[in-house]
Amino acid sequence: MKMFLKQTCYLLFAVFLVLQGTPAVQAAGAATMILSPQSQTVEVGNTFKVTIDVNASNEEIDTVRAYVSFSKDLLQATDVSLGNLFSRVSPGSSIDNTSGEISMGGFTLDGPVNGSGVFATITFEAIAEGQATIAVSPSSKMISAGVEKINPSSVGSSTVTIGAITFEDIEEGAAYLTVESPSHPNQSAWSSEKNANFSWSIDGGSSDITSYLVAFDDQLSTDPAIILSAEIDSYEVTDIADGLWYFHIKGVHASGVVTNTVHYTVRVDATVPNPLEPSVSQTQLLEGESVELYFGTTDETSGILYYQVAINGGEYVPKASPVIFEDLVAGTYLLQVGAVDYAGNETYGSVSVRVYPEGYDLERPVGYGEEKTEKEGAFWNTTTMAVTVIVLLLVIGGGIVIGLRKKK
Incomplete structure (x- = not known):
C-alpha cells in the first residue's frame, strides 16, 4: 500500500513537470545557403561577382535574409541584386563597407520556393592585395510561414586571392x-x-x-x-x-x-520606393498613455537607406520602426513617415491619432487593457491543465485506495 502511494506521488510530480513545459527547442531545417564560387583569383582594381545560392530542400521557403561578412580592408562591396527566386527586396537591406557587412533580404508573393537557385548576386571590387574571405553568417534566415528552416551548419564561404595590378593584357606600345x-x-x-x-x-x-x-x-x-x-x-x-x-x-x-x-x-535608380502605409497601435488614446508607430516598405532597385519621422509638419528626424510616442497632450497628431532609398528617392505616408484629456470616457473594445501576453496565457493554460490532471489522478488514486481498504 505504501509502495502504491509512493509511486502515485512520483507519477503526479512527473506529470506536473511535463505539463509545466520547457522552452521548445527549434530544430534546424534542411534549407541551405552557400557562396559560389568558393574560391577565385583577381587583381587589385578588378570587379568580380559572388552569388548567394540557396536550396530550399522542399522546405516551402517564402522569405530569405542573408547576412554576409567580408574582408573590409581588401574588398569593397559595390552592389547586391536579387535573383528571380525571391525578387522582392525586404526592408533593412544594406551594404556597410566600413564594417564589412551586408544584409540582404528578399521574399516572394508567387508561392513558396521548394527548389534551388541564386538568391542574390554580390559585386565586389578588389582594393588591396591579400587573401580575402567572404562568409555567410549562421544567423542568416530561410523562413517558411514564419518558421526558421535553414540549417546553420550549411552556410558557406568564399576565398578571394587578390594579386597586384599587372599590365599583361596591355600590348607593348599601347597607351x-x-x-x-x-x-x-x-x-x-x-x-x-x-x-x-x-x-x-x-x-x-x-x-x-x-x-x-x-x-x-x-x-x-x-x-x-x-x-x-x-x-x-x-x-x-x-x-x-x-x-x-x-x-x-x-x-x-x-x-x-x-x-x-x-x-x-x-x-x-530614378524610381521612388514602394508605397509607405504607416500604422499605429491605437488611433485614440488618453493623456499619459503611449502610442507606437510602425512602418516599413521596399525598394526594388537600390534598397531603403533610412526612414524619417515628423509630427504635424515638423522637421523630419531619422528613425527606425517602431517609434514610441509618450506624454502627448490632448489634440490631434499627424504622424508622418518618409522612406529614402540609396539614390535619394523618397516616398511618404502618414497616419493620424487623437489624444483625449485624462479621464475622458473613451469608448474602447471590451477587455481593452486586460490582454495577457502570449507567455502569460501559455503559462496559465498549462497550469490549469496540470491542476486538472492532478486532481483527476488524485481522485482516481483515492478511489483505488478506498477500494483496497474495503477489500481488507
Missing part, C-alpha cells in the same frame, strides 16, 4: 586609358540621374590613337565594338533605365595595338 564620369563620379553609389556623361584620357603609347571602341550595357565584361573617331573624348547615354550598367571603352593605335579596356560602373 593606358582612364575614364571619368561627371554625372556619376562614384561607381559605388546609386544615382537618380538617368543621363550619364563619360570622358577619358590616355597616358603613353608609342603611336597615335586612331579610334575608340565603346559600348554601354548591363554586362560586366563586354568587348566594345561601337567605333568613335580619335578626336572624340567624351560620350553620353540618355534615359537610362533603373539598374546596374557599364560603360566599356578601349583605344586603337595606328600601329594596330589596343589599350586596356575600361568597364565603368553606373548605378541608376
Whole structure:
C-alpha cells in the first residue's frame, strides 16, 4: 500500500513537470545557403561577382535574409541584386563597407520556393592585395510561414586571392586609358540621374590613337565594338533605365595595338520606393498613455537607406520602426513617415491619432487593457491543465485506495 502511494506521488510530480513545459527547442531545417564560387583569383582594381545560392530542400521557403561578412580592408562591396527566386527586396537591406557587412533580404508573393537557385548576386571590387574571405553568417534566415528552416551548419564561404595590378593584357606600345564620369563620379553609389556623361584620357603609347571602341550595357565584361573617331573624348547615354550598367571603352593605335579596356560602373535608380502605409497601435488614446508607430516598405532597385519621422509638419528626424510616442497632450497628431532609398528617392505616408484629456470616457473594445501576453496565457493554460490532471489522478488514486481498504 505504501509502495502504491509512493509511486502515485512520483507519477503526479512527473506529470506536473511535463505539463509545466520547457522552452521548445527549434530544430534546424534542411534549407541551405552557400557562396559560389568558393574560391577565385583577381587583381587589385578588378570587379568580380559572388552569388548567394540557396536550396530550399522542399522546405516551402517564402522569405530569405542573408547576412554576409567580408574582408573590409581588401574588398569593397559595390552592389547586391536579387535573383528571380525571391525578387522582392525586404526592408533593412544594406551594404556597410566600413564594417564589412551586408544584409540582404528578399521574399516572394508567387508561392513558396521548394527548389534551388541564386538568391542574390554580390559585386565586389578588389582594393588591396591579400587573401580575402567572404562568409555567410549562421544567423542568416530561410523562413517558411514564419518558421526558421535553414540549417546553420550549411552556410558557406568564399576565398578571394587578390594579386597586384599587372599590365599583361596591355600590348607593348599601347597607351593606358582612364575614364571619368561627371554625372556619376562614384561607381559605388546609386544615382537618380538617368543621363550619364563619360570622358577619358590616355597616358603613353608609342603611336597615335586612331579610334575608340565603346559600348554601354548591363554586362560586366563586354568587348566594345561601337567605333568613335580619335578626336572624340567624351560620350553620353540618355534615359537610362533603373539598374546596374557599364560603360566599356578601349583605344586603337595606328600601329594596330589596343589599350586596356575600361568597364565603368553606373548605378541608376530614378524610381521612388514602394508605397509607405504607416500604422499605429491605437488611433485614440488618453493623456499619459503611449502610442507606437510602425512602418516599413521596399525598394526594388537600390534598397531603403533610412526612414524619417515628423509630427504635424515638423522637421523630419531619422528613425527606425517602431517609434514610441509618450506624454502627448490632448489634440490631434499627424504622424508622418518618409522612406529614402540609396539614390535619394523618397516616398511618404502618414497616419493620424487623437489624444483625449485624462479621464475622458473613451469608448474602447471590451477587455481593452486586460490582454495577457502570449507567455502569460501559455503559462496559465498549462497550469490549469496540470491542476486538472492532478486532481483527476488524485481522485482516481483515492478511489483505488478506498477500494483496497474495503477489500481488507
